[in-house]
Amino acid sequence: MNYHILTLFPQMIMDGLNNSIIGRAIEKGLISAEAVNIRDFSQDKHNHVDDYPYGGGAGMVMQPGPVVSAYEDLAARLGRRPRVIYMTPQGKVFSQKIAEDLAKEEDLVFLCGHYEGIDERALDLIVTDYLSIGDYVLTGGELPTMVMIDCISRLVPGVLNNDESAEFESFHDNLLEYPQYTRPEVFQGRQVPQVLLNGDHRKIDSWRREQSIRRTIERRPDLMKDACLTDAEQKFADSVFHEQETARRASYQVISLDLFQTLADVNARIPEIWKEILGEQYTDRRARAGAEAIVSAYPKVLKKSFSENGFCDMEEIYRRCAREALRITGFGNGSFSVTEEKMTQVILKNHSLAPLYEDVVSVLRELKKRFRLVLSSDASPLMAEGVLKRLEEAGITFEKVFLSDELKAWKGGPDRRFFSEVCRELKVKPEEILHIGDSVSDISGASKSGLHSCLISRDYRPYKGKAQPDYRINGLSEIAKLLRKIPEKGLAEADNL
Structure with a gap:
């Protein structure tokens, strides 16, 4: 990708681009950038490039001659007439989809206006795209140009260290990026979501996708109309909209x-629970098996108790769970000799220690x-x-x-x-x-x-x-x-x- 910026402030452009990721990409030859000084193509000895507007009005207007000459000189050097993007608040608002389209080009020309704008005839002759970075006015087109170059360059192969980074950043698939976390695990009482710590990448990917949907609905609901969602994701999105409506009322x-x-967190006590229950027979695998047996038995035991007359207290519920866990795991047999009563009391006690x-x-x-x-x-x-x-x-x-x-x-x-x-x-x-x-x-x-x-x-x-x-x-x-x-x-x- 080769960028050519037609500007009155070439130093401003190059100082801005020769840093961070874009600067490294230029050094590696992955992209190139040149700032063409429009003033070099002035047609008078004082290097004027602006004049008063016809019909009167405040400010000055950039003359068409230097602008068109700067472009024609560039086109002659390249041997072709590349797309020309004019930065203006009147243009279409720049987006990730537009960036993806522009990233397919070999050369891009950015035309930076100044003063009250550029003579319309120059724009008619050379501009192919009118783009804006928002509904507000800046002093010139240099800052919007650097914003767009940064965004487009991230889509050029090799510019980012991780090949997947650009694909999954904000606005991919018309959704905002999911929340990011790093160390420490706990900061001012706020903990990194547990799903990111368990190493289950299928769950992590699913969580991140849902967070992208949730964040888009909360911050940029206008993007949802063009989001590409599966049936399951659409169901999740509908539930988030329902949450918002419920909260509103x-x-x-x-x-x-x-x-x-x-x-x-009772699960944090699983090793201690099963070390006390199994004694010398303890292994991590047996602890997991025992915990899974209890977790599996609990809803079944509870549901069955609903159909009985009277009320079963927690000790009786866990006694029944222990009975089922001993049957599943075999911990009550042979060298284990774990009793139903011991398992019940250890589990109840460790809830209090959670x-x-x-x-x-x-x-x-x-x-x-x-x-x-x-x-x-x-x-x-x-x-x-x-x-x-x-x-x-x-x-x-x-x-x-x-x-x-x-x-x-x-x-x-x-x-x-x-x-x-x-x-x-x-x-x-x-x-x-x-x-x-x-x-x-x-x-x-x-x-x-x-x-x-x-x-x-x-x-x-x-x-x-x-x-x-x-x-x-x-x-x-x-x-x-x-x-x-x-x-x-x-x-x-x-x-x-």
Whole structure:
């Protein structure tokens, strides 16, 4: 790619281009740039290139002679007449698609106007494209030219170190670029999304695509009409538009939060849990197998308990999960000799030891300034007490803590008693509560009871529930950002309760 810039300020152009990525590309011979001084083609001894406008008016106009002569001299040297781009706010707004088209050319000429513009006859004779970088006026065309050269050059093979970088940057496929993160993993209480840390590149690619769609809808919704989306991506985009509409009409007084895998990470305790359960028989592979067996058994056991008369507490639920896990893994046989009771008690104890996610304290502090905060968890006091103590030590307390073992009701139970009790205790309408949780039980229970719901999936697990959440997030900081956009309705009423 060869750039030829017709300008009154050649030094300004070359100083701007001989730096960073573009400067290195010029040094490597991947692109070339020359600034042609229009003043060198002046037709009087004083090197004038401008004159007063016919018909009167303020300012000066660049004469057609020097401009056309500069171009004709260039065309003669090249042996062809390349495209000429004139920088003007009257032109078509420059875009990534236009950059991709221009990058196919061997030579490009940029004509930089100055003063009140260029004599129209010169433009008629040589200009092929009228382009703008926005609806505002600059002193000259030099800055827009450098902007466009930078953008176009990034599409020239070899200019970027990573061959894929240009393809996946902002505006690829008419979508904005996904968020980027680097070290440290935690900065001022804000954590890098877990999906980027687990090494699953299929999940990472999917997350990045969804983030591009979400960011485009939030910041440049005008681009969505030309975005190329699969059916699944269009469904996701529709859900983001639904989130925005829900948030626009929302009047939340209460934020209800699930505990485990929302505020506290039980999975971080998996090695400790299974070392205590398996003892000398512990291996990482066996720990994963045991954890997967418990996770697989839990929703089945919980669903079965819904159909039974009476209420099963968390100890009984995990005892049944342990029974199923022992059957699947064989840990109760031979040299393992793990008992159902031991597995149950170790799992319950380690819930209480689960560490807080890094974003929890800072986000809850922010939310507490505007909303009433409550905890709503399928848990026993034993499971919750350690986590609640660590939150209290960090200055976070809840107006009310609702635990399934104390209410004798499940969040996702068919009787809907859990969230009905939450509304009754807090003296609010269901639609005035936003419940945030990580499970199908959280979303279905809240939705059936008339609450708004938010699915948090820190590890980007697929959601398989029938009831759909009003919002989807991968970390608490995302809901804080969304709630900042909601007008402060109902807060005075809450204060008067």
